[in-house]
Amino acid sequence: MEDQNETENSTAQESGPAYRARVWGGAPRKLWNAPMDGTVGARLRNLADWADGSGRAGLPLDMYGNGVVEELEQRVAEELGMPAAAFFPTGTMAQQVALRCWAARTGDPVVALHPLAHPEVHENGAFAAVSGLRTVHPTDEPRLPTADEVRDHPERFGALMLELPLRDAGFVLPSWDELVAVVDAARERDAVVHFDGARLWDCPTHFGRPLAEIAGLADSVYVSFYKSLGGLSGAALAGPDELIEEARIWRHRYGGQVFQQYPAALSALRGLSEELPRLPSYVAHARVVAAAVRDALAEPGGPGWFRVHPEAPHTHQFQVWLPYDADALTAAALAQAEETGTTLFRRWFPAPAGGPPGVAATELTVGGPGLAWTAADVRAAVRDFLARL
Numbered sequence: 001m002e003d004q005n006e007t008e009n010s011t012a013q014e015s016g017p018a019y020r021a022r023v024w025g026g027a028p029r030k031l032w033n034a035p036m037d038g039t040v041g042a043r044l045r046n047l048a049d050w051a052d053g054s055g056r057a058g059l060p061l062d063m064y065g066n067g068v069v070e071e072l073e074q075r076v077a078e079e080l081g082m083p084a085a086a087f088f089p090t091g092t093m094a095q096q097v098a099l100r101c102w103a104a105r106t107g108d109p110v111v112a113l114h115p116l117a118h119p120e121v122h123e124n125g126a127f128a129a130v131s132g133l134r135t136v137h138p139t140d141e142p143r144l145p146t147a148d149e150v151r152d153h154p155e156r157f158g159a160l161m162l163e164l165p166l167r168d169a170g171f172v173l174p175s176w177d178e179l180v181a182v183v184d185a186a187r188e189r190d191a192v193v194h195f196d197g198a199r200l201w202d203c204p205t206h207f208g209r210p211l212a213e214i215a216g217l218a219d220s221v222y223v224s225f226y227k228s229l230g231g232l233s234g235a236a237l238a239g240p241d242e243l244i245e246e247a248r249i250w251r252h253r254y255g256g257q258v259f260q261q262y263p264a265a266l267s268a269l270r271g272l273s274e275e276l277p278r279l280p281s282y283v284a285h286a287r288v289v290a291a292a293v294r295d296a297l298a299e300p301g302g303p304g305w306f307r308v309h310p311e312a313p314h315t316h317q318f319q320v321w322l323p324y325d326a327d328a329l330t331a332a333a334l335a336q337a338e339e340t341g342t343t344l345f346r347r348w349f350p351a352p353a354g355g356p357p358g359v360a361a362t363e364l365t366v367g368g369p370g371l372a373w374t375a376a377d378v379r380a381a382v383r384d385f386l387a388r389l
Helices: 002-013 017-026 040-053 068-080 091-106 118-122 126-131 147-151 176-188 211-215 241-253 262-297 326-340 368-372 375-386
Strands: 084-088 110-112 134-136 159-163 192-197 220-224 235-239 307-309 317-322 360-365
Touching: 017 326, 040 262, 068 084, 068 211, 068 220, 068 235, 068 262, 084 091, 084 241, 091 118, 091 126, 091 159, 091 192, 091 220, 091 235, 091 241, 126 134, 147 176, 159 176, 176 192, 235 241, 262 307, 262 317, 262 360, 262 368, 262 375, 326 360, 326 375
Parallel strands: 110 134, 110 159, 159 192, 192 220
Antiparallel strands: 084 235, 220 235, 307 317, 317 360
């Protein structure tokens, strides 16, 4: 019995999250470096090397948000064209604070947002449970709301929150004109506009506008440092001086006044310096990768039905849907990485709400390592993956 338990524990460990991350992250060929790839030692050494090279290794340690954290806040405010910015340990906290502060100013605790937005799907009802906010949904279509849907929504709301891009709908974005019209519609209702810009860094290529012009449409903007920029953790809230001053008070009340944050702040500065300028090339190549995936799936002997969404990605991330069990697809992705050293897909999940039964979906991200992949490389990797199903 003891031997059997040891075998079962070993099997569980070899199929668990840590094992999968080690296999996928350690593959010589992959499309991107995920946040969980690598080891503690390697990540710390890389960050220390960058600090040396950028002349920041000799800076004094921060304490309660000064020093290198202040430098990061100033850099974010400049990039977004906002008067001020405040560092937060998490985006969940940053947006809680932002919408709470706006509710106090407008006198209206109702926030209009998409039902697939991060606070609705991934935060366990935090808006209501922690901040006393209530949410309404101008649309439940798998896209951001239109101007008419915002303008004609029957219930009053004090703030409109737009997730750019809308991740769980496939990293989708409206057109620039559509976005401007939606913001104008909210203003007509005397509502403030807040951008959930966790991945706002990815948006300039799609909109054909610089970051500051995009952010300038909103009254406040949240951005993440580990999504797209490869930081260790952390986020920032940017907006008017008065809002950010109040947000700092609420950050302390919410437990976000962390004693020292220099590793996260340094990694964010590195991301702004190194990854931000490269993102347009990642977005452009994601379109090459998506087209190659679609071509390979459409070949004779393929799955018959599939979906690459969007067909031309709006950012450097997109979804792939296949008519197989999610666990079987994850196992095939793991086997491909183990046996060939190539990580194409990673974990698969049952199709999002509203999808057909018996279908699973995954997200593909194209980063620096993916730029070396040709369309032929992608097609070959897809064929090898399908052969394992």
